[in-house]
Amino acid sequence: MSVEEAKITASQEADPYSLGAGFNGTEIVPILEAQIPLVDMGFLHSDVCYDVVSVWKGSFFRLNEHMDRFERSYEGLGFSMPYTKEQMRQILIDMVARAGLRDAYVYMCATRGLPDLDDPRDMEKYHQCFYAFAIPFVWIVDPEDQKIGTDVIVSSVPRIPKESVDPTIKNHHWGDLTRADREARGKGAKTALLLDFDGNLAEGPGFNVFVIKDGKLLTPDDNVLLGITRLTVFDLAEEMNIEAKACKVPVETLRAADEIFMCTTAGGIMPVKSLDGKPVSGGKPGPITMKLREAFWKAHDDTKYSTPVNYD
């Protein structure tokens, strides 16, 4: 056993929730004990939708918006959930409290669930399931690296078209995103931006993308998840009197951008410093991006966005 493994084992023995907490469909358990049934169609056919919300300094950020989007996702798949939205919301809060996490990455999912084994082809007979977990906050790009910016590529892998999989239902069809990410790493970049089949910007593996040109923010209006961080960028831009618009963003506009940033729950606003090896905004984070990034983290102290966790 390595020193690191020994440390993890010791801390788990002291507190089984030290690595996080999971909800296995019926109860909250230590994260490494949380399991799902093998015959769940969420696992077998990716017949699942999910959401991820953050907890920052002891409060959920925009929990209601995440629960509303989650509801739109599971209703979009025709699921009938075993818990109400309010009950699922409370399970998330209880899970974070149980794990004692002040800064957390909180995942929830709804699956088509378990078949009637006598007639597994009848989808109407499935029993939908709700699972969740809370672990320490996850950064797609480390905060220190965000200060210098990220190298990205335009992937040769097109985003799965919305006609095949609806990107506004947050889903597990990550095959294109994972391929694009691997392509980026193979080229020495950190991650990738994917285009749609018409050559317009879509999104990246776990994030939305904004382009800044002549002081205006542009982000794709189609073939993307309607990110909650993207929504926050629109809110902050309005407060800061920066024009922001959702529209088609052709790859030529992307390549001519003054600034580019990625945004997501798992990392916030992440500046791009190069695209396909060419510097963006002089090879460093752009000034408007950094102003928005500062405002984004400040917004976490705003009570209109936060739901405090009671840890007692």
Ligand SMILES: Cc1ncc(COP(=O)(O)O)c(C=O)c1O
């Ligand atoms: C494909 C995709 N787009 C965008 C996002 C950003 O969404 P949000 O800001 O709600 O985290 C995510 C988040 O995981 C994602 O998976």
